[in-house]
Amino acid sequence: MLRRSQVPWLVTALGLALVVPAGVSDASAQPRVAAPAAPGQVVTVPGWKLQTSKTATQGGATLSSPTYDDSSWTSVPARSTVMGGLISAGKYGDLNYSTNLKNVDKSDFTVPWWYRETFTASPAAGTHTFLRLNNGIIGGSEIWLNGKKIGTTDTGAYPSHEFDVTDTVKSGTNALAIKASPADPKKQLSIFWVDWTQTPPDNNMGIWRDVQLAETGAVTVRNTRVVTSVAGDLKSADLTIKAEVTNNTGASVTTTVAGTVDKAAFSQQVTLGANQTKTVSIAQHLTDPKLWWPYEMGDQPLYHLALNASVDGTVSDSAATDFGVRDVKSSIKDGGMQFTVNGKPLLVRGGGWSSDLFLRYDRQKLTDQMSYVRDLGLNTVRLEGKEENDELYEIADRLGIMLMPGWECCSYWQSYSKWTAADHTVAKESAVTEGLRLRNHPSILGFYIGSDTAPTAAVEKDYLDGLKVSDWQAPIISSAAKASSPQTGASGNKMDGPYWWVPPNYWYGTQYGGAFGFASEVGPGPTIPDSDALKKYLSPQELSDLWQNGSKAQYHLSPSGEFSKLGSFLTALGKRYGAPKSLDDFVSKSQLTNYEVNRAQFEAFGRNQSKSSKPATGVIYWMLNNPWPTLYWHLFDYSMQPSGSYFGAKAALRPLHVQFSYDDRSVALVNTGLAAKSGLSVQTTIFNTDGSVKSDTTQSDVTAKGNGSTTLNKVATPSGLSTTYFVRLLLKDSSGNVIDRNVYWLSTKADTLKWDSSTWYDTPQSAYADLSGLQNLGAGKVDVSASTTTSGDRSTTAVKLTNSGSKVAFFLRATIRKGASGGELAPVTWSDDYVTIWPGESVTLQADYRTAELGGAQPNVQVAGVNVAAKTVAAAPR
CATH class of the missing domain: 3.20.20.80 (Glycosidases)
Known part of the structure; x- marks a missing residue:
């Protein structure tokens, strides 16, 4: 991505007016943007005025006149499809709730819409001004500047466009108007939502990426890029720095292309004929390069390339980009695509x-x-x-x-x-x-x-x-x-x-x-x-249908026939865990199922x-x-x-993880790091639902191979197991510290699949595991303590859970609440959640979040489990 120096915006306050008729005024509108002031600078249009062509009927020549009065148009952000902009301006209510989205009038988007912005400019002699559209305008468009049509864009969503508007931009106030046409993803290379969600009524018509104005001298620099080649031993790398340089004049010109990669400088002279473009290619060599890795494998250093083109010692244009040095390859391994990064399998x-x-x-x-x-x-x-x-x-x-x-x-x-x-x-x-x-x-x-x-x-x-x-x-x-x-x-x-x-x-x-x-x-x-999220989006009737009517289409499922009903999910949930008795019971069993x-x-x-x-x-x-x-x-x-x-x-997906295999009951260690981990042990404990221990074994002196999996002993099948039972796996280091903890709820009755009846989207079942014993665990008792520390704009809440009862405390979920009776805080990252602990056990969870998300309230922690009643405690400052 090109990153150029920005000049200050001269932007007036933009109101959020509704879409109402607009007319023409003899008085010049106050310009909202300052164009680039010197070669090598770029400014991004920070926002738009938006209006339907049903109202703005005058045509591009009038609407792009600097004297046109757009004060009644709707102010929208810089990156705004038509509907996205109108939502931002408050034209619609809560389109996330129930079927409100269905009620939007689609006919509003069967006609073009206009975007408009004004800016001041004072172009110096010998400079060139370019209008850049960093994407296609969805649906296609006409581009007008100061009463003149300067171009069109096709219907594709992605192709970028650049227009030389040097002869159209004038000193003083300028006006840019863009007419966006209706979009049709079934007839255009546009954007379509397939079966992912309900379709936006406007089909995403309009501007969705940045529009920019760029100022250069006689020579422009475009498409700066770096080709990298990493040696097999990873000890050196060759770089080829490339860019297109263009002479914007009708006479031959010599330019010096110069730059740096970090502190290493380079330059090259290029002679360009009239209006000629050439690709500059400059070689550089790195010894002991700082390699970029996926985070599981190493660090993420970035190099910085700065580049400029000068004519007669004066910078004509400049560009910059960050890049990483790494080698990515793919091959076919036993029929499957295998990637390597810096020679290591990923x-x-x-x-x-x-x-x-x-x-x-x-x-x-x-x-x-x-x-x-x-x-x-x-x-x-x-x-x-x-x-x-x-x-x-x-x-x-x-x-x-x-x-x-x-x-x-x-x-x-x-x-x-x-x-x-x-x-x-x-x-x-x-x-x-x-x-x-x-x-x-x-x-x-x-x-x-x-x-x-x-x-x-x-x-x-x-x-x-x-x-x-x-x-x-x-x-x-x-x-x-x-x-x-x-x-x-x-x-x-x-x-x-x-x-x-x-x-x-x-x-x-x-x-x-x-x-x-x-x-x-x-x-x-x-x-x-x-539940907190569900109640934000679904009506009471939809909530009721959710757990009681699996054959009824849900608007918040897919518009496609295959995925519009819960169907087999609700059937399996009932057969495996027991039929839901209420919305809360359905939600609880759904979390178990999803987990x-x-x-x-x-x-x-x-x-x-x-x-x-x-x-x-x-x-x-x-x-x-x-x-x-x-x-x-x-x-x-x-x-x-x-x-x-x-x-x-x-x-x-924990970086060093101990896990149970549903096919052969083996235990496996999965290590995402490149280095092997030794001196480990795995404790495997099998419990009946009444808490009795049926087996407890430890495999010692275990090594987890790097960047791979290691198969260990199988989990026993002791006699006397209850139909529903638990397996707990504890991975410990050489000092006995638990570094991974994993609890499974299993059944002596297997889930059986009807493979021969598979479709492209599912494989039905002929028999179901019996996990209904989880409904009869008996009441668990958990002590909860919590404290919060704040540093800068972030807070961390530590939550200690201790099983002080005689029953397993199953599937405990902790949430941060905004005050003692407030809603759930999000986003938040937890060290772990939905944990299961046996009598006498304790676990400590940690939540990290932006303090501002509390909205001024004090953090509280709510803890609830399948067999543990909800309780809320204050997370006092520590």
């Missing part, structure tokens, strides 16, 4: 990303979500379309999280036979834009040029030619499915389901989505938020990475997050309140 364990439904930009939420990714223990995020703004990639670079962007399925992107010549052009330009935007980020693991299908030969060529412009180096993957394309070859991926409910032992199977190969999108479907199956999914892939035949090489949980409040496909829900889905995955 077991991909990730989640599928979703942007906000209305493509609204919220840097804090973006940061919070990526912080959750790392807290969970995931190492990768896959983006199927919705490629997100630059900030996501910058955050991933700093956090050491790998990213796998690519195009989306099930829309015009895969309707290859319908594409026109113009569509092929948009496809190639989309690859050019995204390639140049992303290629410097060390967090990029690969790029999917196909999703559910591989592209045809012609389309593949479009994409490969487009990515080649950026000197793309990361692996290019033909499809997320079992597919291949002529040049890219076999994908090494599988997407054989499931997408809906399956029991934990499914993941240990050897068919479909079982833990072998590279599963690009799999998950157990419904993921029910906890156990999510833990099993990641544990199975973790264990099987070291198999000699058909090893597991990667898994993308479908999905990580939601674009809008939904009841399925997430590890954390829209409210950011982590619940059973989150903590089941977090348990499985």
